Amino acid sequence: MEALGALLDGFAVALTLPNLGWALLGVTLGTVVGVLPGIGPALTVALLLPVTFRLDPVGSFIMFAGIYYGGMYGGSTTSILLNTPGESASIITSLEGNKMARRGRGGAALATAAIGSFVAGTLATAALTFVAPLMVDVALRFGPADYFALMVLAFTTVASLLGSSVLRGVTSLLLGLGLGLVGIDLQTGQARYTLGVPEMLDGVNVVIVAVGLFAVGEAFYVASRLRRGDQDVTPIRGGVWMSREDWRRSWRPWLRGSLLGFPLGALPAGGAEIPTFLSYALEKRLSKNRAEFGHGAIEGVAGPEAANNAAAAGVLVPLLTLGLPTSATAAIMLAAFQQFGLQPGPLLFQTSPDLVWGLIASLYIGNAMLLVLNLPLVGLWVRLLFIPRPLLYAGILVFAALGTYSLNNSVIDLITLFVIGFVGFLMRRYAFPVAPAVVGMILGPMAEQQFRRALSISQGDPSVFVREPISAAFLALAFLAIATPLLAPLFRRR
Amino acid sequence: MRFVSDRWLSRFLVVGFAVAGLGSAQTLESLRIMAPASPGGGWDSTSRLIQSTLQDTGIVPSVEVFNVSGAGGTIGLAQLASAERSQGDLLMTMGLVMTGAVLTNNAAVTLADTTPIASITAEYEVIVVPADSPFQTLDDLLAAFREDPGAVSWAGGSAGGTDHILVGLIAQAAGVDPAGINYIPFSGGGEALAAILGAQVSAGVAGYSEWAGSIESGELRALALSAPERVEGIDVPTLIEGGVDVELANWRGLVAPPDLDDAQRETLISVVDELHASPEWEAVLEENGWQDFYRSGDDFTAFLESEDARVGEILADIGLVGE
Amino acid sequence: MSQSVPTDTQQSVDAPTRSVGDLLVSLGVLALGGYFAYGAFNISVAQSYSRVGPRFFPFLVAAGLLLCGALLLVQALRGTTALPEEGEDVDLDVPPDYRAVAVIGASLVTYVLLLEPLGFVLASALLFWGVAAAFGSRVWFRDPLVGLVLALIVYLAFTRLLGLRLPAGMLAPLGL
Numbered sequence: 001m002e003a004l005g006a007l008l009d010g011f012a013v014a015l016t017l018p019n020l021g022w023a024l025l026g027v028t029l030g031t032v033v034g035v036l037p038g039i040g041p042a043l044t045v046a047l048l049l050p051v052t053f054r055l056d057p058v059g060s061f062i063m064f065a066g067i068y069y070g071g072m073y074g075g076s077t078t079s080i081l082l083n084t085p086g087e088s089a090s091i092i093t094s095l096e097g098n099k100m101a102r103r104g105r106g107g108a109a110l111a112t113a114a115i116g117s118f119v120a121g122t123l124a125t126a127a128l129t130f131v132a133p134l135m136v137d138v139a140l141r142f143g144p145a146d147y148f149a150l151m152v153l154a155f156t157t158v159a160s161l162l163g164s165s166v167l168r169g170v171t172s173l174l175l176g177l178g179l180g181l182v183g184i185d186l187q188t189g190q191a192r193y194t195l196g197v198p199e200m201l202d203g204v205n206v207v208i209v210a211v212g213l214f215a216v217g218e219a220f221y222v223a224s225r226l227r228r229g230d231q232d233v234t235p236i237r238g239g240v241w242m243s244r245e246d247w248r249r250s251w252r253p254w255l256r257g258s259l260l261g262f263p264l265g266a267l268p269a270g271g272a273e274i275p276t277f278l279s280y281a282l283e284k285r286l287s288k289n290r291a292e293f294g295h296g297a298i299e300g301v302a303g304p305e306a307a308n309n310a311a312a313a314g315v316l317v318p319l320l321t322l323g324l325p326t327s328a329t330a331a332i333m334l335a336a337f338q339q340f341g342l343q344p345g346p347l348l349f350q351t352s353p354d355l356v357w358g359l360i361a362s363l364y365i366g367n368a369m370l371l372v373l374n375l376p377l378v379g380l381w382v383r384l385l386f387i388p389r390p391l392l393y394a395g396i397l398v399f400a401a402l403g404t405y406s407l408n409n410s411v412i413d414l415i416t417l418f419v420i421g422f423v424g425f426l427m428r429r430y431a432f433p434v435a436p437a438v439v440g441m442i443l444g445p446m447a448e449q450q451f452r453r454a455l456s457i458s459q460g461d462p463s464v465f466v467r468e469p470i471s472a473a474f475l476a477l478a479f480l481a482i483a484t485p486l487l488a489p490l491f492r493r494r
Numbered sequence: 495m496r497f498v499s500d501r502w503l504s505r506f507l508v509v510g511f512a513v514a515g516l517g518s519a520q521t522l523e524s525l526r527i528m529a530p531a532s533p534g535g536g537w538d539s540t541s542r543l544i545q546s547t548l549q550d551t552g553i554v555p556s557v558e559v560f561n562v563s564g565a566g567g568t569i570g571l572a573q574l575a576s577a578e579r580s581q582g583d584l585l586m587t588m589g590l591v592m593t594g595a596v597l598t599n600n601a602a603v604t605l606a607d608t609t610p611i612a613s614i615t616a617e618y619e620v621i622v623v624p625a626d627s628p629f630q631t632l633d634d635l636l637a638a639f640r641e642d643p644g645a646v647s648w649a650g651g652s653a654g655g656t657d658h659i660l661v662g663l664i665a666q667a668a669g670v671d672p673a674g675i676n677y678i679p680f681s682g683g684g685e686a687l688a689a690i691l692g693a694q695v696s697a698g699v700a701g702y703s704e705w706a707g708s709i710e711s712g713e714l715r716a717l718a719l720s721a722p723e724r725v726e727g728i729d730v731p732t733l734i735e736g737g738v739d740v741e742l743a744n745w746r747g748l749v750a751p752p753d754l755d756d757a758q759r760e761t762l763i764s765v766v767d768e769l770h771a772s773p774e775w776e777a778v779l780e781e782n783g784w785q786d787f788y789r790s791g792d793d794f795t796a797f798l799e800s801e802d803a804r805v806g807e808i809l810a811d812i813g814l815v816g817e
Numbered sequence: 818m819s820q821s822v823p824t825d826t827q828q829s830v831d832a833p834t835r836s837v838g839d840l841l842v843s844l845g846v847l848a849l850g851g852y853f854a855y856g857a858f859n860i861s862v863a864q865s866y867s868r869v870g871p872r873f874f875p876f877l878v879a880a881g882l883l884l885c886g887a888l889l890l891v892q893a894l895r896g897t898t899a900l901p902e903e904g905e906d907v908d909l910d911v912p913p914d915y916r917a918v919a920v921i922g923a924s925l926v927t928y929v930l931l932l933e934p935l936g937f938v939l940a941s942a943l944l945f946w947g948v949a950a951a952f953g954s955r956v957w958f959r960d961p962l963v964g965l966v967l968a969l970i971v972y973l974a975f976t977r978l979l980g981l982r983l984p985a986g987m988l989a990p991l992g993l
Binding site for chain 1: 562644
């Protein structure tokens with residue numbers, strides 16, 4: 001095992017005192033910024049780049065990796081407790097996580113997220129250590145047609161988010177698809193639905209939409225129907241920690257989430273959201289407690305959180321082996337490599353083994369640090385829910401506004417946030433589920449671009465989608481995912 | 495942290511200057527540089543490298559960089575043009591891409607509403623095919639392209655960007671209608687690179703340094719470079735050598751708000767002159783694989799006009815901008 | 818996903834009472850579909866090999882919205898309505914309190930207008946106060962103070978430690 005020896009050398013690099021310090025600084029900073037919507041790991045690394053210019057590259061990258069992983073943790077904390085996802089990959093977490101928190105199970109939700117992230121992060125880092133070259137070969141086989149088919153499969157997730165009325169759920173999905181159309185069409189450079197506002201040319205940011213629909217919309221709605229008098233919300237019910245039952249229900253979703261997240265994260269155009277969607281749909285399908293979904297099912301937190309973190313490690317596969325940045329944070333890490341005069345790509349493992357293996361080793365260490373840092377904090381975080389409702393919601397809105405404004409220092413973004421928040425209120429008031437809108441907004445643009453790319457390369461021949469084996473397989477899976485629930489009753493009737 | 499150290503540094507340097515007696519009318523004490531893109535991109539890194547070089551050399555003791563991202567830089571451009579009567583201490587990084595973005599976005603504010611200061615760096619574009627592609631040379635690729643333009647798919651950055659412009663220019667020079675190119679835009683060099691490595695498309699176009707790693711490791715075959723002549727350190731023939739009379743530099747430069755008086759303009763030009771002449775800047779160019787592309791003052795103004803016209807024409811031929 | 822008229826929504830007990838709100842919402846969805854259709858005609862189309870231009874998906878979305886809007890209108894006219902979302906903090910037995918919604922809305926508008934002139938700290942404190950008041954808090958002294966302290970801490974942490982730019986506004990002379 002050549003990789004194992006190299007990894008041990010990597011640990012020798014990462015376990016020095018200064019590098020441990022950088023890792024600790026990174027994960028702490030990452031957790032803090034991950035808490036805020038908008039200010040994610042990408043922006044943080046970018047802001048720190050000039051500061052680290054004079055540092056040693058190994059230490060800098062260890063810190064960046066810590067920020068990257070820490071950001072994932074922080075994002076899920078606010079998703080669960082405040083229904084305010086810090087970034088798009090933790091949107092799904094808020095669906096079940098926040099419901100759990102509202103039922104006094106916030107501690108268990110945070111714990112399953114933290115442990116699931118640790119398990120997934122460690123498994124995925126191990127996969128990164130040993131099968132990265134293999135993953136890359138598979139990932140490069142994915143063409144636009146295959147990506148489109150993958151998006152179609154991810155769209156079936158919506159079926160599990162529809163709520164009580166299919167019509168209302170589909171309307172919400174279409175609203176999200178419509179929002180996703182706003183901005184410059186990448187394929188032809190034409191502006192669509194920008195209302196003549198130049199800021200709209202880049203489209204509407206999905207984090208703004210998620211925070212608007214979830215957090216701001218909820219603040220409006222709760223204010224309109226506030227339960228007066230005694231609040232029967234108990235921040236903690238049945239202990240802070242996970243029960244035996246919780247463990248039993250969590251470990252399989254952790255493993256399944258890791259299995260979904262790592263390979264999908266390694267796809268050059270995959271992104272971290274798709275595995276979270278698929279994991280959620282899968283857990284809902286497999287769960288014995290399906291009725292609990294939508295009301296705080298722990299599987300719905302454990303799976304997507306694991307998928308999210310495994311995908312974060314997956315993103316490093318194309319970055320380190322090909323120099324391919326596939327997420328905003330990876331793009332900035334690439335810029336950082338170049339700042340230090342390093343060219344990520346096939347040669348990096350040979351030219352700078354210290355750096356690469358030190359970085360990989362630091363991922364193991366960072367993961368463990370995050371677990372140690374976060375588990376004791378679970379009890380503290382949960383106390384956020386003891387805050388009286390007026391102050392809690394006021395605080396949420398201040399943070400939502402801060403995060404949104406700091407995306408671009410733009411008042412236009414704030415106006416967008418508040419308008420979408422009001423739409424979120426109307427949707428709640430008239431019983432439209434908000435989650436399909438967010439899913440539609442994330443998947444819609446990706447699906448459209450890949451669809452048109454595939455057709456452009458094939459010069460308009462639609463048979464590419466069934467001719468390519470990967471694409472055909474995904475489409476078949478998507479068909480099964482939709483058809484089985486519809487057909488199952490027919491079989492059962494006999 | 496950074497805030498404190500910057501301030502400390504600037505005080506230190508101001509004192510240093512006063513003692514050295516260098517404070518003539520031609521110096522600036524502080525400068526703000528707007529990067530009209532989000533952190534991490536080319537304009538941002540150029541701005542930040544200018545910042546650190548200016549501060550390290552003491553040409554300008556205190557430099558602040560801020561980002562105004564959006565719409566191919568045209569949001570930043572609009573903000574620059576409407577900046578309150580300028581103190582003569584504001585610059586914006588821009589480049590070839592912005593001339594295209596102004597046209598494709600139909601922006602209200604154009605580069606004519608700025609005071610051009612200087613162009614400073616350039617990068618040449620490379621045309622690549624996957625290692626196992628049947629196209630061994632530029633001629634092979636162009637022969638297939640002439641035969642059936644639609645069958646040759648080109649991967650590159652966003653529609654109307656430098657990569658797209660280059661493919662349009664090559665089509666024009668090769669006698670193919672630029673409106674008939676099968677150009678597949680990808681968001682960011684990473685996705686396009688994956689598509690080429692996986693042989694999903696016939697060829698790819700990008701700035702050389704973006705794909706240098708995969709070219710040097712042999713996973714991509716570089717067929718041509720868009721430079722006017724061979725570039726030292728890059729073993730790739732130019733388009734002109736390959737019989738295609740096209741050169742295109744993805745240059746970057748600096749512009750200032752529109753309402754400068756002559757003295758302010760002269761001061762800013764002299765600051766960039768000094769930057770360009772410094773050995774530190776030379777080192778920055780080398781580290782980043784950028785070419786020196788210095789044109790300042792009136793030279794730059796004239797160059798900007800000619801590039802604007804050339805880009806406008808080709809984008810219209812491609813069919814992205816209505817005439 | 819079948820688009821048939823769903824039968825799984827709640828038939829209100831004293832049907833057919835038509836809810837004006839449901840009616841307006843369905844008309845809103847129709848209007849949105851109309852807007853997307855209208856907008857799709859205004860997207861200019863360049864020649865492309867994909868045969869699917871920038872208008873194709875907009876038309877799909879518009880058609881979907883128009884269809885859903887029509888079905889929602891039918892439901893609203895029939896008096897079929899869905900139950901609003903439940904939640905721990907939510908009491909569905911009380912009539913909606915639109916005054917609270919208006920107070921939050923006004924706080925948000927004020928925030929947008931005053932953020933840059935007043936600065937982040939003061940505008941955020943005002944927002945905090947307004948939202949707390951909308952939620953029925955009447956501790957006039959505590960709320961703005963908590964908001965002010967919170968905003969100040971956040972402001973200092975983000976501008977000093979992370980080097981983010983937030984508007985200083987009226988507090989600029991204090992050297993913040």
